[in-house]
Amino acid sequence: MGFNDNEGFPYLCRALRDWAAASPWVSGLLVVGSYGQGHPRDDSDIDIMILSPSPNALLDSHDWLNVFGYPESIKRETWGIVESLRVLYRGDVEVEFTVGAEDWASLPLDRGTLEVLKGGALILYDTRGDVLSKAVEQAMSL
Structure with a gap:
């Protein structure tokens, strides 16, 4: 079963949490954008922000993307201090996995982090206590 099957977005969130808890390369995980805000449109992609002690470990290996479904295409993009893997999964579900260092x-x-978090953020996983919640709180207060 993949996240684009019957259970949809809640399935993806559970799968992301389970994957993050088992991965030595993930210290923080958020859903951002319209899904993070709780108001996705029908044409919205799903934006995931991953904080990692070693971002290249995730960016250079794509095997982990199979945990969430069947990738039909993968495109790597650079956005300043972070990089993304834009994945089109079978069923026309697009997920952008943005990977950055823990200091993001x-x-x-x-400015970039602030804009991303102000657009909506749902924290799924944080091994560093309340670092992500403090960041989201600061973004929302400005």
Whole structure:
């Protein structure tokens, strides 16, 4: 079963949490954008922000993307200090996995991080206590 089957987005969130808990390369995980805000449109992609002690370990190996479904295409993109893997899964579900270093959410927030978090953020996993919740709180207060 994949996230684009019957259970949809809730399935993806559970699968992401389970994967993050088992991965040595994930220290933080958020859903951002319209899904993170709780108001996706029918044409919205799903934006996932992954914080990692070693971002290239995730960006250079694509095997982990199979955990969430059947990738039909994968495109790597650079966005300043982070990079994304834009994945089109079978069933025309697009997920953008953006991967950054752990300091991406460090206070004070840089302009790019601030804009991403102000657009909506749902924290799924944080091994560093309340680092992500403090970052989201700061973004929402500005």
